[in-house]
Amino acid sequence: MSGRAYPAWSLRRERAQAIAIDREPAEAVTWEWALGGATGDGVSVCILDSGIEAGHPLVGEVASAVAVSLDGEEIRVDEDREGDACGHGTACAGIVRAVAPGAALHSVRVLGAGSTGSGEVLLAGLRYAVEQGFDVVNMSLSTTRRRFVEVLHELADTAYFRRTVLVASAHNMPVESFPWRFSSVLSVGSHDLPDPLAWYANPEPPVEFFARGVDVEVAWLGGGSLRCTGNSFATPHLAAICALVLSKHRELAPFQLKSVLYQTAANVGGGQ
């Protein structure tokens, strides 16, 4: 498969054996199998948000940080020296760090420069994150602009095929927003239990999973913390849980990861 100059759009019978995939023997997919003892070690999690405050005690090391901006018509991606102007990204990063302490955190700042051009910047930031090949991308944000939907959809599919898991906040308002509605991403709403490692599979999509999102102690600007509620904070919980599972099972593609999360959800019998 590696070294093929053309896409594998067909399979000749003599090649069937050549694409045999090594996998662990079929066994019960339990919570313990999925993430027991995992720390997220070796997995990269990108926070696509407002930046991350450097040196925050609840966040720790940030492996890389860039800021995406619109300079006239041109999109720029520069090293981010400003950190986080509003606190939202730092809050998300702190949640990932708390749940998956071994994961490497990366920051792509797409918020904070006002609302003008925010859709273009969001798309460029997501494109950058997918190109970097991060394992997990946390998107505690969405857009309502339909003109961005097609490109956003293509990016979400590209991420899906490149094994980058997009974890996106759902929202419970009577308007359409994206990318959380796409089936190629994991969409997250909130439950109000205090357990950061409890998640639920929603039998009534489009919201696919519920994770902790109520009264969450989160990292805040200036090294502080604050109690927050919202799907913005449920999303990094599930992103971190993805990192935990991937750190034990690097072989999982996004559709397999989604299936494992379903089977080990608290309401599906595979819970703790």
Place this chain on the structure above:
Amino acid sequence: MTQDGELRAAVAAGVLGSEQAHAALLQSIVEVARAIFGAQAASIFLLDEDADELVFEAVAGEGERELVGRRFPSGTGVAGWVLVTRQPLALDDLGKDRRFARDAAESTGYVPKALMAVPLLHDERALGVLEVLDPPAGSPFGLEEMELLGLFAGQAAIALDLLQRARRAKAVLDGGDDALAAVARLTATLAGREDDAGLRLLAALEAVLAQK
């Protein structure tokens, strides 16, 4: 807006009523929101896209008299993030955070302990933000409150949309001597009359013009 859109907006202005009526609707929404949540205050911010700023459009409770009309950059503050992320959220223990307390005190003169904020979305556009500050002691905002506020947000977004349309329409009505403004002014005048003499005149004029 297209010329056709402007004309329709201008015509609608004659029918839909004044900016004062829409402002009263927004005021009513924040007052009901404040009462239902037993909150100290509730406010609606409108996004001024040209200036990229959020403007206090209606306030009930704390700050009611002095905040309306006050502006701040759209990407800052809790209202700013709610606007750009399109995500509702609630925050608690805000008084503990010195930076937040200082910023809030500087911008509004009031430091809430807790707040809940939701984006006002209409069709594809984010028009502004609805905020509710300080529920009764000991009852932080939870999922139920967030969902209820989301319902309110739908109503508030429609009201904000009407207000913006009325303002654009007024700008057209006030704007110069071109044919579009003249037609719009005529329509508004006709809509304001109690008899149908004007409409009959227009119908006659239309018939004459149609004959060439």
